[in-house]
Amino acid sequence: MMVTCIILVVLIACTSPAASLIRDTSDVSKIRKNIMEQIFEKYDPTVPPNFIEEIPVESSIQLYILSIDTINDSSMDFSVSMFIRQRWTDIRLKYNNTIGVSRLELDTKVMKNVWVPDMFITNEKKADIHHVTVPNMLMHIYPNGNILYSMRCDLVDFSDAYTTGNLVYRWHDDPIVYDKYMSLPQFQLDGITTYSCDKVYHGIKHKYTCLKMDIALTRNFGYHLTQIYISSFLIVILSWVSFWINVDATPARISIGILTVLTITTQSSGARESLPKVSYVKAIDIWMAVCLLFVFGALIEFAFVNVLSRVERRRMSSRSKRSNEPNLLSNVKTINRDKMADFILFVKRSLTNREKARIVDKLSRVIFPFVFLTFNIIYWSVYALWEPELR
The missing domain is CATH 2.70.170.10 (Neurotransmitter-gated ion-channel ligand-binding domain)
Structure with a gap:
């Protein structure tokens, strides 16, 4: 009997805190519910606070x-x-x-x-x-x-x-x-x-x-550096290869010129589509425009030297038709002085046109890289060094 009483007391002692906790939780819930009922009893959610006082x-x-x-x-x-x-x-x-x-x-x-x-x-x-x-x-x-x-x-x-x-x-x-x-x-x-x-x-x-x-x-500049700047830079350099090809190799030179122009044009269009359409000129617009100008200039340079070469070939063909004898020197005495003077002037002009084409190619090998290098120095100085200070 004594053991039973002790167990009963222990059970009561253990269950009392739990029962108290339940009562406390229940009381808090009731209190919260009463508070919410009280504050929302006459509350109008369609009217802002301080509406009557006209205070914002x-x-x-x-x-x-x-x-x-x-x-x-x-x-x-x-x-x-x-x-x-x-x-x-x-x-x-x-x-x-x-x-x-x-x-x-x-x-x-x-x-x-x-x-x-x-x-x-x-x-x-x-x-x-x-x-x-x-x-x-x-x-x-x-x-x-x-x-x-x-x-x-x-x-x-x-x-x-x-x-x-x-x-x-x-x-x-x-x-x-x-x-x-x-x-x-x-x-x-x-x-x-x-x-x-x-x-x-x-x-x-x-x-x-x-x-x-x-x-x-x-x-982040890395993506555009690899996708746009480096590739367009290499395309411009590729267009200069035609300056080292013989002026008479028309198919090779014109293929390089047209392909580089089309590639730069396509790349420029792709860059514009991936960037916002704004009214002002962007840095990438200036870069692509200058690259297109250089590759187009290389194509125009070939057209110029090709014209000089074709004029020379046309004159050489005309001279061969006018010459009936295989040995020109054997018939010099039969040519009057006026015709001889015209012939010498014709030969000099032919040689001059030929040399002009070669000189233009040689000058282009130096001028194009020099101008493009100067542009790069100015471009990267402005947009890489000054632009952060201007923002």
């Missing part, structure tokens, strides 16, 4: 950027995934903190009963709120009426329904939180700058509160 609601914004990806150069847009947190005060939701409830956590169903500042982006193309596995939103209500509202979405920034007399946005003390070592394809994140502003629509006298965020991205 001040909402602070904080962004937690998770990732920036899908950067499209041609359409000049990108995708960003982030948490957006708003903080504002609604005195209608104040409650007594003496009962030990430090905050109220609301689910998505109850959130619909709370007034929330409207937000949108002026340059937004598409925005979504994540719903996996449930809508990624949370709301906390504090005893003094402060509200923390957070949601995970793509982008959001401005107010349209309420003017500055009803709602004012401001950035949080730590407005943007992101990984400074975030890895982006073909780009590097230099920094994010925030601004506050007021927006005025045409034909509307009222001002609307807005916030701005500038994301500074620097293009």
